[in-house]
Amino acid sequence: MQFMPSWMRNYQRSWLSGDLVAGVIVTVMLIPQSLAYALLAGLPPEVGLYASILPIVAYALVGSSMTLAVGPVAVASLMTASALQPLAAAGSAEYVGLAMLLSLLSGGMLLLFGLLRLGFLAHFLSHPVISGFISGSAILIAVGQLKHLMGVKAGGGNVLDTLLQLAHAAPDTNSVTLGIGAGSVLFLLLARKLLAPWLVRAGVDAKLAELASKLAPMLAVLVTTALVAALRWDKSAGVSIVGAVPQGLPVLAFPSVAMSAISQLWLPALLISLVGFVESVSVAQSLALKRQQRIQPNRELLGLGAANVASALSGGFPVTGGFARSVVNFSAGANTPLAGLVSAMLMAVVIAALTGLFFYLPHAVLAATIIVAVVSLIDVQTLREAWRYDKADAWSLLVTAGGVITWGVEEGILLGVGLSLGTLVWRSSHPHIAVVGRVPGTEHFRNVARHPVATVPDLIAVRVDESLYFANSEVLQDTIERLVAAQPRTRHVLLVCSAINQIDATALGVLTDLESSLARRGIALLLSEVKGPVLDRLQKTSLGQNLQGRVFLSTHQAFESVRQNTAAPVTGGEKQVAPSH
Structure with missing residues (x-):
């Protein structure tokens, strides 16, 4: 039976x-x-x-x-x-x-x-x-x-x-x-x-x-x-x-x-x-x-x-x-x-x-x-x-x-x-990348090109809506470098990782080079909303060691930390134009 x-x-x-x-x-x-x-x-x-x-x-x-x-x-x-x-x-x-x-x-x-x-x-x-x-x-x-x-x-x-x-x-x-x-x-x-x-x-x-x-x-x-x-x-x-x-x-x-x-x-x-x-x-x-x-x-x-x-x-x-x-x-x-x-x-x-x-x-x-x-x-x-x-x-x-x-x-x-x-490969190699700011009166962050948001003058917050791997990591690096060049006062770059499910070895190398390059110019790389499995792997790398104290549970915490440490006023609240890939 x-x-x-x-x-x-x-x-x-x-x-x-x-x-x-x-x-x-x-x-x-x-x-x-x-x-x-x-x-x-x-x-x-x-x-x-x-x-x-x-x-x-x-x-x-x-x-x-x-x-x-x-x-x-x-x-x-x-x-x-x-x-x-x-x-x-x-x-x-x-x-x-x-x-x-x-x-x-x-x-x-x-x-x-x-x-x-x-x-x-x-x-x-x-x-x-x-x-x-x-x-x-x-x-x-x-x-x-x-x-x-x-x-x-x-x-x-x-x-x-x-x-x-x-x-x-x-x-x-x-x-x-x-x-x-x-x-x-x-x-x-x-x-x-x-x-x-x-x-x-x-x-x-x-x-x-x-x-x-x-x-x-x-x-x-x-x-x-x-x-x-x-x-x-x-x-x-x-x-x-x-x-x-x-x-x-x-x-x-x-x-x-x-x-x-x-x-x-x-x-x-x-x-x-x-x-x-x-x-x-x-x-x-x-x-x-x-x-x-x-x-x-x-x-x-x-x-x-x-x-x-x-x-x-x-x-x-x-x-x-x-x-x-x-x-x-x-x-x-x-x-x-x-x-x-x-x-x-x-x-x-x-x-x-x-x-x-x-x-x-x-x-x-x-x-x-x-x-x-x-x-x-x-x-x-x-x-x-x-x-x-x-x-x-x-x-x-x-x-x-x-x-x-x-x-x-x-x-x-x-x-x-x-x-x-x-x-599929083309789409993932050209991910949507947005500069984000805080919606006034909330802890929510949205694309500055789509919403009236508040920003900190020396902070660039970037959200990439794709896992990072060999085909798209350099696109992210080029985007951040372009944004930094357009805003010379930048002292912090925040990478919002809420949509990143995986970072492969090539992308890890690119992020490591980016962190070192920014540091030489007096700019700190920050991460927020990193998913557990991704963070577990990062902590075992030199990049993870370098980022000690700069990985935040939420984008709001990272935003407040930068604002308080630099005493920089929050500006904006109006819709801005920024790169949106």
Whole structure:
């Protein structure tokens, strides 16, 4: 019993109906998505079905979210295709083996991160970078699926190249295929926007109506498959169909491991792991908050790692938590991961006995399913909000999306991460530095350029709003030297350390040199509001020894000490102009 997950040990009978209903509904949604995302990844359709059984079971036993639906998703499928297409022919046995290895590497990395308790990696990629990556990937995916809608052969390494090839192939468009694909896109879009309101007006419960609109892709699959089979459009009109899907449960096997393949796949596996983890945690956390539940990031790493290892061993490809399926699972009443286990069992039945139903399924419908699913991932709202609030974040989003569209998924996300880290370093290396004075009648100190404050003539009080390290310490030194040069009467320089959480060795050296330089000119360096850990380390240094008696608990105490010792009057009380970086 102790090895059973907590939700299973504490299961309540009242939860069963919700879990059963959610499991059935998610299965109906998962079938077309599994087939479609296998197509997107360049894999045979049955691989998508394989990736929808054991991974769900593994996550249910290890993960921490009660409602996250794990399985094939669009972005991970695109990243899989991007990683594997340069290495093997899409759909070949070698390609499938590499997909299994990619899933194994991704799962192994996630498990290792979980064992090392690296759940904080969820914060490694900023929201604008993730949004830009997903938005760029959505555009890349949608454009890449147009060839299936048109029934032509076209490809390209980026969006522009693909569009040029599609334009060149346009005269060869299969009109019946285009009718099926475009009609399916239109139906799915209308179903998403209008079906639920129409059902509500017809008297259907709002919750059921919303769920019905999510299941529209399955209806499109059933109708178009029946039409192609009845009219034999695969023969008479040349409509591309899925064809024979092998029947039977996947055979458990360890993927072939070659060092040459690992050297080519470790970076894509790492990126898939990070992106999938961040996306899954975001979805799981947002759903958990609605029920006052909590997820455990380190358990999520273990759960997703186990799911990907299970996928690799059962002939699948990388999986992660899907947003749309998770929302449907939550809305359908799922209470525990038992809903996922129900879905896995039903998928096993489909694979074992019902794959013959997919023979006449047109590729155009799968492409339509993918296009409609990914269009909703294009995040214009985040771009709009970031542009209003912080243009640097907005540019991170745009550059990441542009990199994905122009160069590909790996290059795009690496570019976005690099830009985010570069922005972080640039901001911390140009900290906000303010000369401060006392607000009259209080013990509060504020920027002299923003508030009417009082000052002491021979004291310059400087607050730096950043930890001090090798990239910004000289900026502080240059600022203080400039202020001292502009005020020759200065006899005290007070560094307000309320925002300084750390001083590295380089910054310590700069402060030591600054203290010595000021002392030679008869100017004393003072510190105030130094945080405990920073002060503990300073006291062991020569600078700390030199500053004995000049480190104050509060800026007010330092201000009063200087005023009393020099008998200098307090001046000001009016807003002044001073450097503000």
